[in-house]
Amino acid sequence: MADHSPSEAILRNLDPQQKAAVLQTEGPVLVIAGAGSGKTRVLTSRIAYILATTDTDPASILALTFTKKAANEMKERIATMVGRKRAARLTMGTFHSVFARILRQYAHLLGYPSTFTIYDTSDSQNLIKRIIKEKNLGDKEYKPKAVQSRISDAKNNLISPQAYVNNPAVMDTDRSKKMPRTGEIYLAYQKALRENGVMDFDDILVNMALLARVSPDAWREIASRFRYIMVDEYQDTNYAQYKIVRALTLFHKNLCVVGDDSQSIYAFRGANIQNIFNFRSDYAPCKVFRIEHNYRSTKVIVEAANSLIEHNEGRIPKECFSTGEGGEKINIIKAFNEMEEAVLVTQSIQARIRTSFAAYSDFAILYRTNSQSRAIEESLRRSNIPNVILSGTSFYDRTEVKDMLSYFRLVVNPSDNEAFRRSVNRPARGIGDTTVAALDEAARSLGVTLLEAASREDLPSVSSIKNAGALKLNSFASMIRSLVSIRDTVDADDLARLISSKSGMVVAYKMEPTMENLSRAANVEELVSSVVDFVAKRHAEYFEQMQSQSDSSSSSTLPSEAVQYPHVGLSDFLEDIALLSSAESKEEENADSDNKVKLMTVHSAKGLEFPYVYIMGMEDGLFPSYLPGGGIQQNDLEEERRLFYVALTRAEKAVELSYCTHRLRNGNPETPSPSRFLREISPRFLVSPLPRDDWGSDSPSRRSPSPSPFSKPWQRPSSSPSGPSSPSPVRPSAPACASTGKKLVPKASLPSSSSSSSSSSASSSSGRILGVYDLSVGMSVEHKSFGRGVVTALDMGKQMVSVKFPVGEKTLMVAFAKLRLPQD
């Protein structure tokens, strides 16, 4: 604490409200942080401040977030304040990743092997499906998804299978849903998970909570280690998380939670907004701080959002304000159908780019459901506006990748019967359903895992499996076992390569070299190379750490061969990707493809900000969406309203909202009304008053039984069905560029000469990953593992590219190939 103490430097950048929250390091603290108010800054400053003013070991500061991204961002920021070394020691990460790490240490106390693997949602759904089938329950009543969500709800509320079936209220609900045997499925499901040595997502929380009860000694070890605990996005915590945090503060009461009740949008997944409402009484006496100064958005946006959220009854009163300029009013775009909606939004973006010199990356287009992305994506593409969709199926969701991953899982955890089932006949080995069913029966009666059963040479005598089948099973089993035997002595990268080649998946795909199969083979290879990357990264981290440690003892840099790297197991890799969300993996893929319009759902926009935000599909039924048969609950509506609040507050400079009067839903036409939320924004923040005629009272222009000459009655009856070049009546407000919108953007893609056509971004583009629009036949590109090659074919529709490399011609998905311009 010298004259220019580091703590002074930390506090200097904070406003009075923020500073107060940072200074209160002891005891329970609730920080109500409005959107754009510098919540992350408070959290990071607080951690830095604690490190600067106390002798706390960074490892005993626990910071929990919901996304990996948020955790990394915080770590990054703290690193600049207290140094990389110390920041790296913090116990910081998502609930799931931090807890999974702890559980691995104490797994034996819960009857799990420390090598337990983690099922993602689709893995667990597959298991549920099988159980439903086994029990001969028609999946008409027992929809796997519905059952899964019931089970998940139970787990989030720490209701065990036994408690579930003994709970009359729960059973009543199931009966009324016509699925009275859900509890039975839950029991079987949990039993199977346990036998397989597997946890699903929710189990990570359940078992963490269980650990506190099962072993007070272990819990003391864990909880007493964390002197300071911080929780981000507290409004999104569920009951299990609440309980765990409670238990973690048993010894040190220094808990700081940060959140905004107005941004609670995950109730559907168990988040309990009451957690933040009740914090004061739960942790009394506690200190409450409000940070309400919005540094992100204009006055118009902040006040418009305020006027909207005031329609919610249950909320913590707060007055968010902006000292920024008034800003542009909110424009509402009305369109005939989704195609026109997309075109109008596209034109508005083009106009802004021209008049405000905005970059593509200044724009975000938000929507309620993923299915809405199609129309706008296509429209942008037609106008040559580069864009990325952040969501959708991630790399790790592709079947071939999941197949390979199930090999990985089986090798890491040979008791995972689900992994066995998935990999045993992939590629086709002639081991079909009947054989596996017989094997399953044998395994059950012998009380062993499928893999163990498959290894037995006396299979024909203990089951109905014929000799031929037994032979195939034996050889599969011995392949897996040979891999298992070297699992702990070989690093993940070598093991992955070995598994990949022994499985024969890549070879099988290449035997029948269709475009699709080739890309599948490439994806499997890509997965293997991502394991290689992972190991390299871990080694690099380790090396860095060793170096920084040896700095003090003034030893010269170690020759790299002398470094004894720790073993990086395949299980480490599996854990890493199991807890990776799809949006995050997507982000990593296009890490540096920056100057693009971003398309995403409102949910995935949380925590982000953009100068210009478009929110599409502002229609009753879509946003707010009502799913359950017509009637909408007050709570659901309030959550939808918060969701819209989140969407609005992403914008820095301007927001535009769009809706259409005709929309194709599930393939059939509908005529929705504009969203009620549009009326809830105080009209003084709108560019122009809402057209009155669109709402109820009279018939909303039902053109019902007029099959007319038009085969598709919901399409605009007027001349051209909104082709790319028919911009349709441009609305007054948007600085319209009229008919020639197309030529605005130079065709940066399809470069006839060199691909870096525009001078502006050329310099930084040497290492940039190329998108499908950056490619053209004949150009040379570079791939991480295949080296330099020449593009020989390009399929814009399927987004695939064929490249002739020194090792031969490869056909790859552009999104996953990570091609770059060759370095000269």
Add this chain to the structure above:
DNA sequence: ATTTTACAAATTTTT
């Protein structure tokens, strides 16, 4: 055992 074909169903958000 695998491929093809036909038909039905279901469409939110995700750590």
Add this chain to the structure above:
DNA sequence: TTTGTAAAAT
């Protein structure tokens, strides 16, 4: 509209 599952054919 697409997606997945069930039955039927190879």
